[in-house]
Amino acid sequence: MNIDTFRTGLRAWLDAHDLTPAPGDHSLDAQVTQLERVRRELWDAGWMRHGWPEAVGGLGGPSALRAVLGEEVATRELAEPGLYSMVEVLVPTLISYAPAALAAEMVPRLLGGREQWCQGFSEPGSGSDLASLSTRAVRDGDDWVISGQKVWTSLAQYAARCVLLARTGPDPGHAGISAFFLDMDAPGITVRPLRTMHGVDEFAEVFLDDVRVPGDRLLGAVGDGWKLAMDLLPHExxxxxxxxxxxxxxxxxxxxxxxxxxxxxxxxxxxxxxxxxxxxxxxxxxxxxxxxxxxxxxxxxxxxxxxxxxxxxxxxxxxxxxxxxxxxxxxxxxxxxxxxxxxxxxxxxxxxxxxxxxxxxxxxxxx
Incomplete structure (x- = not known):
């Protein structure tokens, strides 16, 4: 499907299906609920599937179709754009680095509005200087055990999963960083929302105390964390x-x-x-x-x-x-x-x- 045909059909569908947020409640809880609703209805109608590979439940086509969809969502004010656009960072990452079966299982949950995910990169003292992160993952048999702290993690208090960076090697720089796909209800994870000056608890601190992660939740190979982070930026x-x-x-x-x-x-x-x-x-x-x-x-x-x-x-x-x-x-x-x-x-x-x-x-x- 070309872009013009897609845009015309999408606009006609949106005109016929009212996804406008309920008036009056501008809380973060309401925004997240509305975000789930928008994703779910667009996924069920097929629009959210365009531009994604068939291997993860998509319908194929150019990635520009996703840009058109997000533009219509933002222009019509159907969902807060920063929250909506998180799929454009996290889904390509999972497609590129997760085992194929894991991506096929998980991606429809996010795109279909059944789950929220978050991104655990920044740490106290390691924001823009991501290479200095200190959260550590240690191999224990077939599993990894992760300890450390993340900060400025968007929607962590709502998230079912997290794409997280941790240090797995002695190298203090890029080469010692690996990436993992965590379940946020795993024992040892504590989430503390942060109140920012604009009054919305969008961000959170995430504390990891000996969190056990199965070995098949490693994204890519050991030491691929920095490469994953650099591949993520173009989508962001x-x-x-x-x-x-x-x-x-x-x-x-x-x-x-x-x-x-x-x-x-x-x-x-x-x-x-x-x-x-x-x-x-x-x-x-x-x-x-x-x-x-x-x-x-x-x-x-x-x-x-x-x-x-x-x-x-x-x-x-x-x-x-x-x-x-x-x-x-x-x-x-x-x-x-x-x-x-x-x-x-x-x-x-x-x-x-x-x-x-x-x-x-x-x-x-x-x-």
């Missing part, structure tokens, strides 16, 4: 970013609807639109490269910088054009404004991304 910075930009355009439209635009404000709106248009064009090019089989690398740091810049510029403009809304009168704008402050932190800080661009793309060295 292609389809996920495309969904995020679609969501930000809805916020720009809402801002325009809520303001009487004067000349100075029109300039600010134009600058915000230009920033969004720039990252959309860049994201479109990245999507096309990924769909064409290109292996993405450090150039996706440019996508990350542009997206973070555009997101913060948009919400700065909203704060300026809606006096008092963020600070006093509008909880929705306040929540999103505060969340946008983290755009230059999550997924790799702006400072790290600019260093990558300088050193690996521009060859400027370490000075």
């Amino acid at each position: 910075r292609s389809t996920c970013f495309w969904h995020r930009v679609a969501h930000l355009y809805t916020r720009l439209d809402r801002l325009i609807d809520q303001t009487d635009v004067a000349d100075a404000e029109a300039t600010a709106l134009g600058e915000a639109y230009l920033a969004l248009h720039t990252v959309r064009c860049r994201s479109h090019a990245t999507q096309r490269r990924l769909a064409g089989g290109a292996r993405l690398g450090p150039e996706t740091s440019v996508d990350k910088i542009l997206l973070a810049t555009a997101e913060q510029q948009l919400f700065d403009t909203a704060r300026d054009m809606l006096p008092g809304a963020v600070e006093l009168t509008d909880p929705a704008w306040r929540t999103e404004y505060l969340y946008s402050r983290a755009a230059t932190i999550y997924g790799g800080t702006a400072e790290v991304q600019r260093n990558i661009v300088a050193r690996r793309l521009l060859g400027l060295g370490k000075e």
Whole structure:
């Protein structure tokens, strides 16, 4: 199925099937429940299967079909885009690194809205410097025993499974890291939600105390953890970013609807639109490269910088054009404004991304 045919059919189906969230409840519990509902109904109707391999219950076709689906979900505000897009990071990882039978069993559970999963990468002191992580996995017979701590783990309190990185070798750098697929109800796992300044407990700390993991839950080979993490990034910075930009355009439209635009404000709106248009064009090019089989690398740091810049510029403009809304009168704008402050932190800080661009793309060295 080509993209235009897919989009036309999808829009007609969505027009005929109301997946709009219930009004009034904006809690994280409600968002997760709505996310499960959207995935389940789109999976049952077949739309969520497009762009995924038949081996995991998909219907095949280009990955761009998934981008179109996520764009429609974001534009119609059917599910929070950051939560919805987690499938674009976790499912390709499982398809590429898990035993085929495990991927075939598990992937439909996530895509079909029966489970949530999380990603256990960051640790206290090992966020952007992922190679310094200290959570350790020790082989015990056919199993592994894992101990350590993860932090900033999205939806961990709702998750049934976790894609987790741990150190399995003596090498202090990349080579000693392996990846595992954990059941979150395994003995020894404790989850503690974190309250962030935007008031939503989306993130959590995860404590692992001698957690036993079967040997067949190793993803890839021993020492493949860093490679898995690097392969994950292109998916995070292609389809996920495309969904995020679609969501930000809805916020720009809402801002325009809520303001009487004067000349100075029109300039600010134009600058915000230009920033969004720039990252959309860049994201479109990245999507096309990924769909064409290109292996993405450090150039996706440019996508990350542009997206973070555009997101913060948009919400700065909203704060300026809606006096008092963020600070006093509008909880929705306040929540999103505060969340946008983290755009230059999550997924790799702006400072790290600019260093990558300088050193690996521009060859400027370490000075």
